[in-house]
Amino acid sequence: MTSPNADEVNRVFRSAPFIADLGLQLDSLGPGACTSVLLLEQRHLQQDGFVHAGVQATMADHTAGAAAATLLPPGQIVLTAEFKINLLRAAKGERLICRSTVLRPGTQLSVVESEVFCIASGTERLVAKATATMAIVTPRGG
Amino acid sequence: MTSPNADEVNRVFRSAPFIADLGLQLDSLGPGACTSVLLLEQRHLQQDGFVHAGVQATMADHTAGAAAATLLPPGQIVLTAEFKINLLRAAKGERLICRSTVLRPGTQLSVVESEVFCIASGTERLVAKATATMAIVTPRGG
Amino acid sequence: MTSPNADEVNRVFRSAPFIADLGLQLDSLGPGACTSVLLLEQRHLQQDGFVHAGVQATMADHTAGAAAATLLPPGQIVLTAEFKINLLRAAKGERLICRSTVLRPGTQLSVVESEVFCIASGTERLVAKATATMAIVTPRGG
């Protein structure tokens, strides 16, 4: 496997306003893999004090997209075709970590898995797991 | 079907910090149904100028939870067990509307469908469709 | 929408050994739509006397593929990229009917919904609902 397309991954993290707004940060990347981190704040919670499923889903989806992007040839981008996420435990803590790995790279579709962990008082627990199908497309005018 | 549990739905929308932060608003509700609206801003976009999948997923999930909550007996809450979302078209426009309907109410699980529409220049198009499984639980100490 | 590609749909139903083995039959088709029927036998059940989830999943997947195939240009085929199915009620009865509709046609991917109904003593009930992503491909050597 060649070295990851770091330029595209950096763009995916730095040029996405919703990701900046959420506070999601790129932690590390490798060929077909990406890890991101989110420092939890009050504004990330739902009505019962747990991390909102939408926060976990955004993290799982975006990090999956970045993992797929590491394998992209120049000039192509990834768009989420679909994803499914299981929320395994109510998440409460200081930090979320998401580790995404490409399960099946492809030229039209890539299938990626994301695991979201919550760190609370130094203990890391798996709180969500997602599988995403990413469409690899050539942007119009791109 | 009895009249919807409006108190719980209002709590689900008003007491969820992530929902307030996102700008998602309750539009209307009925027994087993809920509609929400989001005025799109720059901060809701991803790196290519489209609405981030995480925004659509949050909307689909939260509105599905509210639709399930309309049917809850007092003292119970809903937590997302899992959901799956298909992003059907790149979304770009002024506003998102999400319409969620309970497909199968239950005492332990409710299955809910959410359709997300994007309004651009007065035209409404379906941009995402999700199916969510909601767990109905009695909160500890609740 | 043009008239459906009936040749490909007929091939999808007639040339699939697992479908013949299961007893699944094509009922009707239209542009972007397909309906199939299965007469339930003892051999379709799981260990508690209900229709096996795998039977419902096969029906939902295959009928979805046929619905997508109605819109195919000649020389292309559909392969299932992924599907998700919610089993809504334990199914018991004489017959299953599956109605599949293309939610989003595409040139590389089609998204299709399938509803599986069980007929018991003349009453039809929705027992499962699935969403499938179909890849549209040109067969090698085809």
Added chain:
Amino acid sequence: MTSPNADEVNRVFRSAPFIADLGLQLDSLGPGACTSVLLLEQRHLQQDGFVHAGVQATMADHTAGAAAATLLPPGQIVLTAEFKINLLRAAKGERLICRSTVLRPGTQLSVVESEVFCIASGTERLVAKATATMAIVTPRGG
């Protein structure tokens, strides 16, 4: 973790007519884990000569149910609430092996992952991956 509930797993495999009809066999089990095997025959294929997605889905679902059943207290059964499967590669070969592992055990729901491998000319490849949500219920009259 206690020793697995082998009685229930054996019942799940031996008393399910559709599983006998398909030819799916229990290979091994452990606490929260189950492996099954299917010798591929012509009747398991779809219209293009690949293993039908429904065969892989049935295997992924049933083996996931058995993995969840290993952790059941006596008197309870599992029913599939939902599952999602990604078909990663067209499957062609002599044998399928499915390995299922409980990702999150619970008292009302268990989340299980299944990996389906195809063996062709001695080479094993991952062809499908599924995530299933199993409902744990007390049978009526049971």
